Structure formats: structure tokens, C-alpha cells
Amino acid sequence: MQNDFDRFFVLTGGPGSGKTTLIAALRRAGFATSVEAGRGIIRDQSSIGGTALPWSDRTLFAELMLSWEMRSYQNAVEQKGPVFFDRGVPDTLGYLRLSGLPVADHVSTAAKRFRYNPRVFIAPPWPDIFAQDEERKQTPDEAKCTYHALAEIYTELGYELVPLPLAPVETRLRFVLTDAGLN
Template sequence: MKNDCDRFFVLTGGPGSGKTTLIEAFSVAGFANSPEAGRGIIRDQLAIGGNALPWQDRALFSELMLSWELRSWQAACDLSGPVFFDRGVPDTLGYYRLIGLPAPAHVGSVAAKFRYNRRVFIAPPLPEIFMQDEERKQTLDEAERTYHSLVGVYGELGYELVELPRAPVEERRRFILTEAGLK
């Protein structure tokens, strides 16, 4: 792999589509990974009584997501081998689009500068596993709209989207390794 972005693989998609479970499977298999920003931020904000939550201050939540993704990208540069990201910088643009707020210019600039492997793996909505909880308050409809927003954003940024099969976790993991040329 020629440079860092070639070894940075994004797994994206709407909430409740199995991304985090898949990232955990890569971790168990010994691959480096970067956790999802959204849940981490929500946990932190709930713990401190903050208002940077998607149901309170969406713009502030978006900025924290961007900051998290930048930190994750930069931390991954210090790792060797492939790194699997549970979402990437462009997801922040997708979120702005989803919530109907204009993305500040710096968000687009960051998405253009901090790149990942050209092949991005996208998890389709899986109604059969979708669940809400204290941190995931989105509806299935919002999860599906998130998926479509991300398809648009990643495509506009020149990424090739590879849709994950609707299959068990291990089959999805093998699929990604094959498609990423890591097998």
C-alpha cells in the first residue's frame, strides 16, 4: 500500500446496520480499528451533562464528530497495516445533509484533504437487526435516510461504494477482506 489513505478502510451506513459489530470482528481478528464517533460523543456528553447531543445541539454534535474523526485519522497514521474505521470524515458531511443544516466550508475542505481508501464499504439498512437504545434514538426511517445521504456524499467525493452483503458478520468480514485485497 502506497500511502496511509490506501490502508484506511471505512465502513459506513445508517445506524443499526451492523457496522460496529463488524468492526469488533476485525478487532478480534487482530486488525487495527477506529471506533464510531457518534456513540462515543453521546456517551461522553451524557456523562458530563453536555448538550452536544443530536437531540439537543446538532451543530455542536457535528463539530465534535468532525474533531473525533480527524483525531482518529491522525492516530491511525501511527499504526501499521490496514485500519478499519467505523465511519469517516465524510460521514459528518452526510450528517449535515441529513439534518438539513448547511455544512460549514471547513467540513468540506477536511473531507477533501483527509482521505481513505477509494473503496468504501457501506452497510445497507437491516430492519431485522435495527434497535433503538439510550444512545441510538433514530428511527428506522432516519437510518434509511442516513444510508442514502452517505451514498450521495461518498459518491460526490469520488469514493467507490461497495455495498456489504446482507449476511452474517463473519461472511461480511471475509467479503471486505477479499474486496480490499487483504486476503
């Protein structure tokens, strides 16, 4: 892997499609990983009574997501070896578009500047495992729309999408490691 971005692997997709479970399996397998921005921000903002929440202030929520993802990227530069990201900078761009919010120039610039491995793993909608919780309030239809918005953004940015199989986490783990050349 010649550049940092070659060793930075993104897992993206709609909510409730098993991304975070797969990231946890990658972490247990000894790989460096990032924490999903959305859930972290929702937890933090809820704990302090903040308004940067997707149901309160979507624009502020998106700005915090962008900041979080850029910081995760910078932290990954300091790591050795492959790093797996639970979403990436382009997800913020997809979120803004999906929400019908304007995309500021700095968000587009960040999505172009912070590059990842050209192959992006995308988790397709998986109704059998989808569940709502305190932080995930989207419906299955919203999850499907999110998936399509993210697929469009990553494709526009020149990434090749690699759909994850609808399979148990161990199978998904082997699939990702094989596809990434890490097996």
C-alpha cells in the same frame, strides 16, 4: 499500499446496519480499528451533562464528530498496516446535510483532505437487525435516509461504494477482507 489512505478502509452506512459489530470482528481478527464518533460523543456528553447531542445541539455534535474523526485519522497514520474506520470524516458532512444544517467550509475541506481507500464499504439498511437503544434513537426510516445521504456524499467525493451483504458477521468479515485484498 502506497499511501496512508490506501490502507484506511471506511465502513459507513445508516445506524443499526451492523457496522460496529463488523468493526469488532475486524478488531478480534487483529486489525487496527477506530471507534465510532457518534456513540462515543453521546456517551461522553451524557456522562457530563453536555449539550453536544443530536437531540440537543446538532451543530455542536457535528463539530465534535468532525474533531473525533480527524483525530482517529491522525492516530491511524501512526499505526502500521490496514486500519478500519467505523465511519469517516465525510460522515460528518452527510450528517449536516441530512439534518438540514449549513455545511461550513472547514467541514467540506476536511472531507476532501482526509482521504481513505477509494473503495468504501457501505452497510445497507437491514430492518431485521435494526434496534433502538439509549444512544441510537433514530427510527428505521431515519436510518434509511442516513444511508442514502452517506451514499450520496461518498459518491460526490469520488469514492466507489461497496455494499456489504446482508449476512452474518463472519460472512461480512470474509467479504471485506477479500475485497480489501487482505485475505
